[in-house]
Amino acid sequence: MTSAMAAVPTTIDEVTAPWLAAATDMAVTDVRAERIAEETGFSANLYRLHLTGSESGPDTLIVKLPADSLARGGMEMLGGYHREVQFYRTIAPVAPISTPRCHAARTCGQDFVLVLEDLRDWDNADHLAGLTLERAQTCITALAGLHAWSATADQAMLAQFPGIDNAMTRDLFLPAFGAGWQLYREHADRPVPAAVAHFAEHFADTAAPALSALAERNMLLHGDIRADNMFFRGDALKLVDFQLTVRGAGAADIAYLVSQGLPTAARRGLDEQLVRDYTGQVPGYRFDEAWRHYRLATALLLYMPVVALLTWDAAPERSRRLCLTLIDRAVAAIADIGALEEFS
Structure with a gap:
């Protein structure tokens, strides 16, 4: 050949x-x-x-x-x-x-x-600018459909994808958090609430139990539901980039989407309603269970932009600004929804 x-x-x-x-x-x-x-x-x-x-x-x-x-x-x-x-x-x-x-x-x-x-005729959302509330709601509906479908899908097909609680995350990403957080504190220009700062400074040990909790469900998650991975045309949405697809609690996708994909001013005060809207579209997933998962995931998934900061020296300027912005949004969301109460 x-x-x-x-x-x-x-x-x-x-x-x-x-x-x-x-x-x-x-x-x-x-x-x-x-x-x-x-x-x-x-x-x-x-x-x-x-x-x-x-x-x-x-x-x-x-x-x-x-x-x-x-x-x-x-x-x-x-x-x-x-x-x-x-x-x-x-x-x-x-x-x-x-x-x-x-x-x-x-x-x-x-x-x-x-x-x-080629989706060149579609509008690729901008993760740095953030989603509008309407676009976030469109994406929540799409994710709800995937999660609800996977709850009754062929389990052998889903088993091709790792669980959200996997050795790579526990042994590699959580321990790497500390160095990334130090970079954030060196370059960020916003104060961090004391409770969130304490949580972050002990992240590898404190956040790990969230992985066990988010593995309580076996839904198929997008896993990297960033605005950059969304293409819109009118009311239609197409999603791309499934390299981080995992199995776990569906509210983890929603937490990542809302806490980091929406600008803080657009999100603030709407978290509970967005989770209620989501669970109304996923049979058998009660709001109280999903809200617990949402709060745990909002705090846990802080690691994604923080660990990405470890590429600071080689990353283009937009990537640096994006990581700092996403961490700013996540820190604000953790404080706003009292996410750390789930770790006490």
């Missing part, structure tokens, strides 16, 4: 017209690749393919390949590339959640490739 016809290309140069035609059954005679999302696609390289030769097919497609940065090693440890391929292969075709059409999803060893519908 020649490099041009390899089952899984290792570089964008190997995504040729013959390879694409074989992988997608499209009549493609020429391909031109354009790198996109260089400041937001940290864990993978994204390219827009401009196609020639297909009269009935799309003019462009998106190709996703492994990152060529340190992020690749992290994704390989997490099994993130494999998770995303499996999501598009087995979950996207049957779950009630809208994603880009997947034309090819392949892995070979640590290499992977996704060929996806």
Whole structure:
């Protein structure tokens, strides 16, 4: 098998017209690749393919390949590339959640490739600016559908994805929190409430019980429900990036979405109502249980932007500002909803 016809290309140069035609059954005679999302696609390289030769097919497609940065090693440890391929292969075709059409999803060893519908005519939300309340509510409805469906889905299919309480999170991410938090305190310009600061300073030990609690449910979660992973067109929403998909309590997705995806002024005072709206769409998930999970997850998932700060020296300026902003939002949410009461 020649490099041009390899089952899984290792570089964008190997995504040729013959390879694409074989992988997608499209009549493609020429391909031109354009790198996109260089400041937001940290864990993978994204390219827009401009196609020639297909009269009935799309003019462009998106190709996703492994990152060529340190992020690749992290994704390989997490099994993130494999998770995303499996999501598009087995979950996207049957779950009630809208994603880009997947034309090819392949892995070979640590290499992977996704060929996806190009959503260039959709509006990609901006995680730094934050979501509007209306868009957050649209996303909550989409997540509720996924969570409710997964509660009765084939458990063998869900077992392809790790639980939220896994060794990688306990042994790697929670211990790394301290160094990231120190960076935050050095660069942030907002005060941190004393109780939240104490919680953060003892995070590896204090936050760990939340993982056990969030594993009480076996719903399929997006796991990285950031505004940057949402594409809107009118009232329609498509979600992307399933590298961190896990199983656990659905309210963890909602907590991450609301506490870090909404600007503080847009969120403040609405947390309980948003969780009530969510549980009204997930049969059998009582508000009191979901609210407990929500508060635990709001505090626990502070680790995601804090640990991401460890790339400070190599990260572009937008990434730095984004991490600081998300931590600011999460700290405010933890204090606003009394999340730390769940840890006492």
